[in-house]
Amino acid sequence: SRSIDLAVIPGDGIGQEVVTEGLKVLSAVLPQDVKLETKEYDFGARRYRATGETLTDADLDSLKAHDAILLGAIGDPSVPSGVLERGFLLKLRFAFDHHVNLRPSKLLPGVATPLAGQPEIDFVVVREGTEGPYTGNGGTIRTGTAQEVATEVSVNTAYGVERVVRDAFARAQARPRKKLTLVHKNNVLTFAGHLWTNIFNSVAEEYPEVTTEYIHVDAATIYLVTDPGRFDVIVTDNLFGDIITDLAAAVSGGIGVAASGNINPARTYPSMFEPVHGSAPDIAGQGKADPTATVLSVALLLRHLGYDAEADRVDAAVAADLTERADLPPRTTAEIGDALVGRVTG
Amino acid sequence: SRSIDLAVIPGDGIGQEVVTEGLKVLSAVLPQDVKLETKEYDFGARRYRATGETLTDADLDSLKAHDAILLGAIGDPSVPSGVLERGFLLKLRFAFDHHVNLRPSKLLPGVATPLAGQPEIDFVVVREGTEGPYTGNGGTIRTGTAQEVATEVSVNTAYGVERVVRDAFARAQARPRKKLTLVHKNNVLTFAGHLWTNIFNSVAEEYPEVTTEYIHVDAATIYLVTDPGRFDVIVTDNLFGDIITDLAAAVSGGIGVAASGNINPARTYPSMFEPVHGSAPDIAGQGKADPTATVLSVALLLRHLGYDAEADRVDAAVAADLTERADLPPRTTAEIGDALVGRVTG
Ligand SMILES: CC(C)[C@H](C(=O)O)[C@@H](O)C(=O)O
Ligand SMILES: CC(C)[C@H](C(=O)O)[C@@H](O)C(=O)O
Numbered sequence: 001s002r003s004i005d006l007a008v009i010p011g012d013g014i015g016q017e018v019v020t021e022g023l024k025v026l027s028a029v030l031p032q033d034v035k036l037e038t039k040e041y042d043f044g045a046r047r048y049r050a051t052g053e054t055l056t057d058a059d060l061d062s063l064k065a066h067d068a069i070l071l072g073a074i075g076d077p078s079v080p081s082g083v084l085e086r087g088f089l090l091k092l093r094f095a096f097d098h099h100v101n102l103r104p105s106k107l108l109p110g111v112a113t114p115l116a117g118q119p120e121i122d123f124v125v126v127r128e129g130t131e132g133p134y135t136g137n138g139g140t141i142r143t144g145t146a147q148e149v150a151t152e153v154s155v156n157t158a159y160g161v162e163r164v165v166r167d168a169f170a171r172a173q174a175r176p177r178k179k180l181t182l183v184h185k186n187n188v189l190t191f192a193g194h195l196w197t198n199i200f201n202s203v204a205e206e207y208p209e210v211t212t213e214y215i216h217v218d219a220a221t222i223y224l225v226t227d228p229g230r231f232d233v234i235v236t237d238n239l240f241g242d243i244i245t246d247l248a249a250a251v252s253g254g255i256g257v258a259a260s261g262n263i264n265p266a267r268t269y270p271s272m273f274e275p276v277h278g279s280a281p282d283i284a285g286q287g288k289a290d291p292t293a294t295v296l297s298v299a300l301l302l303r304h305l306g307y308d309a310e311a312d313r314v315d316a317a318v319a320a321d322l323t324e325r326a327d328l329p330p331r332t333t334a335e336i337g338d339a340l341v342g343r344v345t346g
Numbered sequence: 347s348r349s350i351d352l353a354v355i356p357g358d359g360i361g362q363e364v365v366t367e368g369l370k371v372l373s374a375v376l377p378q379d380v381k382l383e384t385k386e387y388d389f390g391a392r393r394y395r396a397t398g399e400t401l402t403d404a405d406l407d408s409l410k411a412h413d414a415i416l417l418g419a420i421g422d423p424s425v426p427s428g429v430l431e432r433g434f435l436l437k438l439r440f441a442f443d444h445h446v447n448l449r450p451s452k453l454l455p456g457v458a459t460p461l462a463g464q465p466e467i468d469f470v471v472v473r474e475g476t477e478g479p480y481t482g483n484g485g486t487i488r489t490g491t492a493q494e495v496a497t498e499v500s501v502n503t504a505y506g507v508e509r510v511v512r513d514a515f516a517r518a519q520a521r522p523r524k525k526l527t528l529v530h531k532n533n534v535l536t537f538a539g540h541l542w543t544n545i546f547n548s549v550a551e552e553y554p555e556v557t558t559e560y561i562h563v564d565a566a567t568i569y570l571v572t573d574p575g576r577f578d579v580i581v582t583d584n585l586f587g588d589i590i591t592d593l594a595a596a597v598s599g600g601i602g603v604a605a606s607g608n609i610n611p612a613r614t615y616p617s618m619f620e621p622v623h624g625s626a627p628d629i630a631g632q633g634k635a636d637p638t639a640t641v642l643s644v645a646l647l648l649r650h651l652g653y654d655a656e657a658d659r660v661d662a663a664v665a666a667d668l669t670e671r672a673d674l675p676p677r678t679t680a681e682i683g684d685a686l687v688g689r690v691t692g
Contacts, residue, residue, distance in 0.1 A: 075533075081543075082536040090534065114571045116462040133479075133500070138537045148504040150541040154479070158494040185585070187421075188436065190428040191484045195496040197427075218592035225460045225571060225596050239531070243589060246564035250571050 003035040004305060007066040007270065011044040012084075013279025014289035014333075015072025021291035021337025022070060022298045025317075029302070029310045029344040039066070043088060044279075045076030054087030060095050068301050069272040072294065073279035086136060093129050096269035098262035099160065100167050101127035101238075102300065103245040103276065105228075105252040110323040113251055115225060121252045123231035126168040127241025129262055131160040132192075134238040156192040156237070161199045167265060168235035169203055172210045179211045179232035180204075183220045183240055196237065220244055224251060249276050256289075257322065259296035263304060271304055273297040287332035292318055295340055317343035349381040350651060353412040353616065357390040358430075359625025360635035360679075361418025367637035367683025368416060368644045371663075375648070375656045375690040385412070389434060390625075391422030400433030406441050414647050415618040418640065419625035432482060439475050442615035444608035445506065446513050447473035447587060448646065449622065451574075451594040451604070456669045459597055461571060467598045469577035472514040473587025475608055477506040478538075480584040502538040502583070507545050513611060514581035515553045525557045525578035526550075529566045529586055542583065566590055570597060595622050602635075603668065605642035609650060617650055619643040633678035638664055641686055663689035 008023065010016040027036055041063070048054055063069060069092075074084050093101075107113055107121035137153035165182075172180040182200045186193025197214065204212050215223065217240045223230055224247050236244065249258035258276035275293030283289060296318055302311035317340045331339070354369065356362040373382055387409070394400055409415060415438075420430050438444075453459055453467035483499035511528075518526040528546045532539025543560065550558050561569065563586045569576055570593050582590065595604035604622035621639030629635060642664055648657035663686045677685070 081533045082539065085533040086536060114461055116460060133498075134534055136536075137497075138500070138535075140537050140541065142504075144544070146504050146508075148541055150502045150537040152479075152500040152502075152535045152538045154484070154498040154500070156496045156498075158488075158492050162492075185588075187427045187431040188480055188585075188588075189484075189498045190432060190482075191486050191496040192498045193428065195486065195494055198490070218589050221567060221589055221593035222596040222601065225593065226600075239534075242531075242534075243564050243567055247567035247571065247593070250568040254572075255568065 001033055001035060003037065004030070005065070005067045006036065006038045007063050007069040008038050008040045009043050009069060009071040010040065011072040011074040011279060012046070012076045013073055013281040013284040015044070015074070015279055017285070017287065017289050017333045018275060018291040018294040019070060019072040021333060021340070022294035024337050025295050025314060025340050025344060026298045026302075028341040029313055030307070031310070044074050045079050045084065048079055048084060054084060055091050063092075064096075064269060066270050068270050068305060070298065070301060071272055071274035073275065073277065075279045076281055090134060090136070092272065093262050096272065097130060097264050097266075098272060099128060099130045099164055100261075100263040100265055101129035101241060102261040102263055103127060103241070103248070104259065105245075105248040107252040108319050108322045110326050111253045111257070112326070113253065115228075115251050119229055121228045123228070123248070124171065124233055125241055125245050125248060126164060126171060126233060126235045127245060128160065128164045128236070128238045130238075131156055132238035154189070154192055154239070156195050158195065158199060161196055162203065165199050165203050165235055168233055169207045169210055172233040173207055175232055177232040178209050179213070181231055181234045182212070182214045183217050183234055183236040183244060184214070185217050185240070186214070187216060192237070200235070217244065221247055224248060228252070245276060253322070255293065257292045257296065257318075259293050259300055261297065261300040261304060273301040273304075287334060289333045291333050291337050292322070295337070313344050314340075347379050347381060349383065350376070351411070351413045352382065352384045353409050353415040354384050354386045355389050355415060355417040356386065357418040357420040357625060358392070358422045359419055359627040359630040361390070361420070361625055363631070363633065363635050363679045364621060364637040364640040365416060365418040367679060367686070368640035370683050371641050371660060371686050371690060372644045372648075374687040375659055376653070377656070390420050391425050391430060394425055394430060400430060401437050409438070409442075410615060412616050414616050414651060416644065416647060417618055417620035419621065419623065421625045422627060436480060436482070438618065439608050442618065443476060443610050443612075444618060445474060445476045445510055446607075446609040446611055447475035447584075448607040448609055449473060449587070449591040449594070449604065451591075451598040453598040454665050454668045456672050457599045457603070458672070459599065461574075461597050465575055467574045469574070469594070470517065470579055471587055471591050471594060472510060472517060472579060472581045473591060474506065474510045474582070474584045476584075477502055478584035500535070500538055500585070502541050504541065504545060507542055508549065511545050511549050511581055514579055515549055515556055518556045518579040519553055521578055523578040524555050525559070527577055527580045528558070528560045529563050529580055529582040529590060530560070531563050531586070532560070533562060538583070546581070563590065567593055570594060574598070591622060599668065601639065603638045603642065603664075605639050605646055607643065607646040607650060617647075619647040619650075633680060635679045637679050637683050638668070641683070659690050660686075
């Protein structure tokens with residue numbers, strides 16, 4: 001008999017609320033014979049304030065044993081900026097080698113967008129997750145003085161770039177439009193830029209059916225608002241991916257519906273699925289958070305674990321819910337979750 | 347009697363066309379007693395192909411003697427990515443210490459924007475121009491092999507950050523809304539991020555009337571499309587500034603109307619004014635380029651040289667032209683220039 005052993009990290013702010021709904025939908029959609037086991041971990045601001053710990057080696061050992069991780073949100077104004085991001089979120093992505101950070105953007109009919117004319121948007125960003133300016137390399141000298149120098153080092157390896165570029169080509173090949181865009185800034189960041197561009201061009205030779213293009217990150221933000229339909233699959237570095245996926249989320253329904261997977265394709269460690277949005281402490285505990293991004297992250301999780309039909313049902317439920325939303329009065333977090341449960345079981 | 351000694355760098359692609367119109371407007375708007383002298387420099391792809399040179403010490407010596415520089419656009423597909431950008435554009439910005447890269451965004455009534463609902467947009471980005479990931483620090487080892495490592499080092503100094511932050515506070519103080527937003531990614535790039543944030547907070551104490559806020563660069567791209575009216579003055583690092591000013595241009599009328607000044611406020615070297623757009627080789631020589639961004643850059647140049655009334659007249663001419671544009675048939679580059687000349691002299 002099949003089973004899913006899931007680590008659940010509700011985290012801070014609205015994290016608990018959205019994760020609750022994500023789990024409801026997950027239980028509802030799974031076939032009867034699949035045993036779902038969940039273990040909740042109390043990581044985040046509360047634990048940091050109580051113990052000073054963000055993510056210990058023992059924590060990583062426990063998490064490692066699960067099939068996958070579902071995360072709500074991490075971050076709280078009571079904790080200095082960077083402590084939980086570097087000490088928990090990034091530490092976990094790096095420790096579990098989550099090098100494919102997958103972020104789909106799809107604007108569904110009727111869903112609100114800040115763009116005029118309801119353009120067609122349906123692309124996926126493959127963001128590198130373990131290198132670039134996110135490595136924490138760098139430092140300061142003469143800290144706090146008028147002579148301070150602070151550096152941030154973007155580290156890019158052929159190994160790290162090639163594996164994510166390959167993953168993106170395979171995804172592009174599997175989609176009807178078969179188009180892959182490399183986003184970088186190779187006219188200024190020439191060392192890393194040439195590495196990315198050379199590897200991209202050389203892997204492209206193995207995928208003659210995939211149409212390729214290169215766009216600078218600054219120009220990419222223009223296209224994301226003037227012509228988002230041009231994108232099918234985008235592959236990009238960790239920082240550029242962070243920036244353009246927030247913009248992509250904004251134009252394709254908002255971060256309330258933006259899902260992401262921090263994926264280790266080799267499955268040497270469990271992958272982690274989380275909404276793109278943060279902990280939104282201003283609306284926490286009020287039932288105002290939209291659990292849709294978490295539910296869509298559950299769909300990514302299902303697909304990663306091989307439950308494709310179930311993932312499709314979750315995606316379809318969300319699509320139906322979103323397109324009808326414009327005609328409905330505002331609903332609570334739980335009401336949206338219940339509606340989605342109704343759709344996946346109905 | 348007064349005079350302006352201007353270096354003119356038409357550059358590549360549409361550069362020549364737009365600069366011609368910029369100069370027409372400049373001559374037209376200047377009072378009779380101001381003598382305008384211009385010297386044209388043939389920098390860019392043509393010269394690089396002919397001589398292998400981008401910008402020599404002798405070039406810098408010649409340019410140094412002028413009061414200011416007007417640049418069209420640099421870049422051509424015949425030249426490998428990075429050669430002219432690093433070897434000319436960035437070399438010049440660094441050599442002449444253009445640390446304030448000023449990029450205003452104003453959406454005029456009736457001007458096309460990809461955003462629904464024609465939001466109010468009127469802000470200016472103060473982008474740092476001489477540090478950050480643009481310094482060219484970094485390198486590669488095992489270049490071209492499967493073991494290549496490429497690094498890019500973002501260099502940030504208290505000296506460099508403080509002067510641009512001070513410039514931005516002074517600009518915010520002088521504007522009606524008196525609001526300044528720091529855009530960075532201090533939760534991930536903690537070394538540089540804390541330097542920027544600490545300096546920002548400490549200079550803020552000297553400007554009690556200025557309202558301040560901090561926004562991560564990823565979230566800033568969301569606000570730029572969902573709530574651009576929230577911004578008044580933004581100060582940010584070189585790379586983040588590059589990215590968000592292209593997006594800002596896109597939402598506030600397009601890069602056809604986005605101006606920029608590469609300013610050395612201490613006036614130890616001439617400042618340089620240029621449209622944000624590139625050389626657009628696909629439409630070069632066809633009279634299709636919009637010279638508006640160059641003309642608005644001329645307004646920034648006039649203001650920098652103390653011709654405030656003339657700068658105001660150029661801005662007003664452009665505003666009038668843009669608001670009437672929707673009702674007009676498409677015009678050539680020269681026709682738009684002539685219309686603006688008519689307005690500043692009329
Ligand atoms: C919170 C932060 C560390 C994170 C990132 O920058 O990756 C977030 O913005 C995201 O996109 O998941
Ligand atoms: C061409 C390039 C070097 C330049 C930059 O990145 O600064 C351009 O994008 C700009 O914004 O002026």
